[in-house]
Amino acid sequence: GENVGLHLPTLSVQEGDNSIINCAYSNSASDYFIWYKQESGKGPQFIIDIRSNMDKRQGQRVTVLLNKTVKHLSLQIAATQPGDSAVYFCAEVYGGSQGNLIFGKGTKLSVKP
Amino acid sequence: GAVVSQHPSRVICKSGTSVKIECRSLDFQATTMFWYRQFPKQSLMLMATSNEGSKATYEQGVEKDKFLINHASLTLSTLTVTSAHPEDSSFYICSAGRPTPTSYEQYFGPGTRLTVT
Numbered sequence: 624g625e626n627v628g629l630h631l632p633t634l635s636v637q638e639g640d641n642s643i644i645n646c647a648y649s650n651s652a653s654d655y656f657i658w659y660k661q662e663s664g665k666g667p668q669f670i671i672d673i674r675s676n677m678d679k680r681q682g683q684r685v686t687v688l689l690n691k692t693v694k695h696l697s698l699q700i701a702a703t704q705p706g707d708s709a710v711y712f713c714a715e716v717y718g719g720s721q722g723n724l725i726f727g728k729g730t731k732l733s734v735k736p
Numbered sequence: 737g738a739v740v741s742q743h744p745s746r747v748i749c750k751s752g753t754s755v756k757i758e759c760r761s762l763d764f765q766a767t768t769m770f771w772y773r774q775f776p777k778q779s780l781m782l783m784a785t786s787n788e789g790s791k792a793t794y795e796q797g798v799e800k801d802k803f804l805i806n807h808a809s810l811t812l813s814t815l816t817v818t819s820a821h822p823e824d825s826s827f828y829i830c831s832a833g834r835p836t837p838t839s840y841e842q843y844f845g846p847g848t849r850l851t852v853t
Contacts, residue, residue: 631777655840657840657841659844664827664847664849665846665847666740666742666829666831666844666845666846666847667780667829667844668844669841669843672841712779712780716840723770723782723785724770724780724782724842725782726779726780726781727779728778728779729778729779
C-alpha cells in the first residue's frame with residue numbers, strides 16, 4: 624500500500640505571516656501533549672506543552688490549542704521567521720509516570736523570505 | 737540545563753558488524769532513557785524504554801537480541817546494533833526523561849546517523 628510517511632505535509636508561508644500547524648492525536652486517555660521542532664539532521668527540540676485540563680497555552684510567539692472533543696492539537700507561530708523552517712511534530716504522552724511519547728506524522732514548515 | 741549528547745554523530749559500518757551508540761545526560765540524572773529510530777521524512781518511532789539498572793522494555797516488532805540496550809548508570813545508556821544490515825540504516829535518537837509533577841518532558845540527543853554498507 625501507499626507509504627504516506629514518505630510525503631510529509633508541507634506548509635509554506637511568507638516571512639512575517641502567522642503559521643498554523645495541525646495535528647490529530649490518537650488516544651483519548653492521553654493527558655499531556657508536546658510540540659517539537661526538528662531541524663534537518665538534528666534531534667527534536669521542545670517548543671511548548673499543554674495538559675489535557677487546558678485548551679490553550681501561550682509561549683513566546685507560539686500558542687498551542689487543544690480540542691479534546693475531536694482529539695486535535697494546533698500550533699500557532701506568530702510572525703514566522705526563516706529560522707522557524709523545520710519539521711514540527713506533536714506528541715502525546717501515555718504510560719503515566721513513564722512518560723512514553725507517541726509522535727504524530729510531522730509537518731514541514733517552509734518560510735519564504 | 738538538560739543537555740543530552742550522543743556519540744558518534746555519524747557512523748558507517750559494513751554489513752554483519754556491530755555498532756554501539758552512546759547516549760549521555762550531561763547535567764542531570766535520567767532514571768528513564770528512550771531510544772527512537774527515524775527513517776527519512778518520517779516520524780520518530782519508539783524502539784525501547786530503559787530504566788537504570790533494569791532490562792529495557794521493547795516496543796512490539798523491535799528485536800531485543802538485535803538492538804541491545806544497556807542503561808548502566810543514571811547518565812548513560814547504550815544501544816548496540818548487532819549484525820547490522822543495510823535495512824538498519826537510519827537516524828537513531830535517544831532521549832532522557834526527567835518527569836516532574838507538572839511535566840513529562842523528554843530531552844533529546846542530536847541523533848546518530850547509521851549507514852550500513
